[in-house]
Amino acid sequence: MPPAPRPAGISARQRMLQIFVPLLALGFGLVVWQWIVWAYEIPRYILPGPADTAIALLTDSATLWPALLVTLRITFMALAMAMVGGVFLAVIIVQSRWLELALSPYTVILQVTPIIAIAPLILIYAPDTQTALMICAFLVAFFPILSNMIQGLKSVDHHLIDLFELYGASRWQSLVYLRLPASLPFLMVGLRIAGGLSLIAAVVAEFAAGSAGQGSGLAFRLIEAQYRLNLPRMFAALVLLCGAGIAIYGLTSFVAWLALRRWHESAVRREG
Amino acid sequence: MPKLVAMRAVSKVFADGTLALDQMSLEVETGEFLSLLGPSGCGKSTALRLMAGLAEPSSGVVERPSGGGIGFVFQEPTLMPWQTVFGNVFLPLKLRGFSKAEVRERVMDGLQSVGLADFAHSYPRQLSGGMKMRVSIARALVTRPSLLLMDEPFAALDEITRHKLNDDLLALWRRSGLTIVFVTHSVFESAFLSSRIVVMRPRPGRVFRELAISQPAQRGADYRVSESYRADCQLVSEALQGAISAAGN
Ligand SMILES: Nc1ncnc2c1ncn2[C@@H]1O[C@H](COP(=O)(O)OP(=O)(O)OP(=O)(O)O)[C@@H](O)[C@H]1O
Numbered sequence: 001m002p003p004a005p006r007p008a009g010i011s012a013r014q015r016m017l018q019i020f021v022p023l024l025a026l027g028f029g030l031v032v033w034q035w036i037v038w039a040y041e042i043p044r045y046i047l048p049g050p051a052d053t054a055i056a057l058l059t060d061s062a063t064l065w066p067a068l069l070v071t072l073r074i075t076f077m078a079l080a081m082a083m084v085g086g087v088f089l090a091v092i093i094v095q096s097r098w099l100e101l102a103l104s105p106y107t108v109i110l111q112v113t114p115i116i117a118i119a120p121l122i123l124i125y126a127p128d129t130q131t132a133l134m135i136c137a138f139l140v141a142f143f144p145i146l147s148n149m150i151q152g153l154k155s156v157d158h159h160l161i162d163l164f165e166l167y168g169a170s171r172w173q174s175l176v177y178l179r180l181p182a183s184l185p186f187l188m189v190g191l192r193i194a195g196g197l198s199l200i201a202a203v204v205a206e207f208a209a210g211s212a213g214q215g216s217g218l219a220f221r222l223i224e225a226q227y228r229l230n231l232p233r234m235f236a237a238l239v240l241l242c243g244a245g246i247a248i249y250g251l252t253s254f255v256a257w258l259a260l261r262r263w264h265e266s267a268v269r270r271e272g
Numbered sequence: 273m274p275k276l277v278a279m280r281a282v283s284k285v286f287a288d289g290t291l292a293l294d295q296m297s298l299e300v301e302t303g304e305f306l307s308l309l310g311p312s313g314c315g316k317s318t319a320l321r322l323m324a325g326l327a328e329p330s331s332g333v334v335e336r337p338s339g340g341g342i343g344f345v346f347q348e349p350t351l352m353p354w355q356t357v358f359g360n361v362f363l364p365l366k367l368r369g370f371s372k373a374e375v376r377e378r379v380m381d382g383l384q385s386v387g388l389a390d391f392a393h394s395y396p397r398q399l400s401g402g403m404k405m406r407v408s409i410a411r412a413l414v415t416r417p418s419l420l421l422m423d424e425p426f427a428a429l430d431e432i433t434r435h436k437l438n439d440d441l442l443a444l445w446r447r448s449g450l451t452i453v454f455v456t457h458s459v460f461e462s463a464f465l466s467s468r469i470v471v472m473r474p475r476p477g478r479v480f481r482e483l484a485i486s487q488p489a490q491r492g493a494d495y496r497v498s499e500s501y502r503a504d505c506q507l508v509s510e511a512l513q514g515a516i517s518a519a520g521n
């Protein structure tokens with residue numbers, strides 16, 4: 001009898017398990033949480049259960065959802081600006097060793113100073129809170145993109161550089177056809193780091209801002225709920241932030257996959 | 273025979289003080305198949321890069337064809353992984369301002385001639401080492417250069433593939449009247465391919481000996497086992513031995 005080919009179902013089943021096991025574990029955690037709340041009759045102003053949280057998500061949606069949108073808008077605007085700015089500055093910086101040296105003190109200072117410490121200052125100088133939050137998120141997202149992009153632009157295969165020189169490529173042609181595509185994997189690493197960081201910065205800066213009123217983000221709603229000891233709403237806001245983080249991670253990973261899927265090792269499945 | 277490339281008393285000192293070439297003089301005649309043979313580190317790649325204009329001599333002059341009529345095949349395939357096979361071969365023409373539509377046929381002809389027309393839309397990672405090397409050769413030829421510089425192009429390939437590509441290269445050389453400078457450290461490869469072999473010696477790099485090689489019209493599988501090929505190999509091998517033992521003097 002010829003050896004039976006490995007049934008294709010196994011890998012499919014494994015993939016199903018890879019999705020279901022984490023989901024099952026999560027569901028189990030929720031059930032235990034709910035059970036504890038019930039069994040010990042913990043009042044919901046001390047520890048709301050998953051059900052209370054879900055109810056708060058619905059009943060408070062009028063305040064929470066707009067706040068989520070505000071936070072997401074700040075995060076994505078900052079991320080987009082950081083992408084454009086980071087790539088642009090990286091391209092300029094690698095043109096000249098001297099320029100890189102001259103700019104290095106500023107990049108180091110901005111990078112090593114904790115953003116939470118700069119936020120109050122930015123809040124004073126910026127025309128409004130929204131702008132201040134965006135600047136904070138931008139500053140944090142900017143550096144991973146800048147430094148990864150610089151690294152990428154510098155890591156281009158020397159033989160390929162020779163090749164372009166041999167065929168008389170202009171600076172512009174080398175940039176567009178060689179340096180930018182070659183640094184795409186590095187840029188994608190930067191983007192994935194920056195995505196998570198800019199959400200954190202948007203939240204942290206809003207804690208520092210603490211101002212009330214229209215157009216507040218989720219972080220402010222969180223603090224507001226804390227003052228009122230509205231724990232279900234706090235949990236609901238946390239759930240939304242967590243969801244936003246996951247969505248940003250998923251989205252940046254998806255963008256990276258789109259950009260690299262055809263050629264880069266990181267996005268191509270290794271075939272055994 | 274007119275000269276296509278001439279190196280006159282060329283020295284190359286690298287930034288770290290390494291003297292890679294010392295007063296090397298060499299002339300490449302139009303239409304010849306010249307091999308640069310020598311042990312590792314004797315400056316073959318350096319000489320080739322000088323001929324291509326990818327490096328400047330520290331002293332001496334390099335005369336070479338102007339106007340970019342040079343094709344270069346690197347030791348590694350040196351393909352852009354984000355481009356398809358077609359895109360890689362198209363590159364030299366793209367850099368000269370041709371549009372894809374204008375030269376599609378020319379690129380496909382080039383791929384056809386290295387037997388890779390069916391792989392035009394594959395990415396380099398989907399190809400074997402030998403196939404990548406063939407893409408690299410097609411790219412070097414797509415601009416129809418008058419001079420083809422090759423730096424140990426087949427060093428990383430298995431013997432069968434190497435023989436096949438050797439045969440293809442010889443056929444191409446016959447057909448096209450191309451001038452080829454071929455760097456290798458294989459005695460057998462140089463004796464099989466060349467019309468002239470320049471043996472180089474290391475530390476410092478310079479020409480040790482020049483050997484003219486007999487050139488039967490047909491050099492196929494039969495020739496590889498023939499007496500005259502064996503005699504050539506012997507001659508070349510002795511010259512290489514001499515070059516190695518001359519090192520450091
Ligand atoms: N960029 C560089 N900087 C300093 N030294 C170099 C550089 N490139 C080559 N060399 C030195 O110059 C000498 C000649 O190098 P080259 O690469 O031309 O040798 P080669 O004959 O091509 O050797 P191989 O057969 O191993 O490729 C070597 O001693 C090498 O160490």
Ligand SMILES: [Mg+2]
Nearest residue numbers: 316317318423
């Ligand atoms: Mg070499």
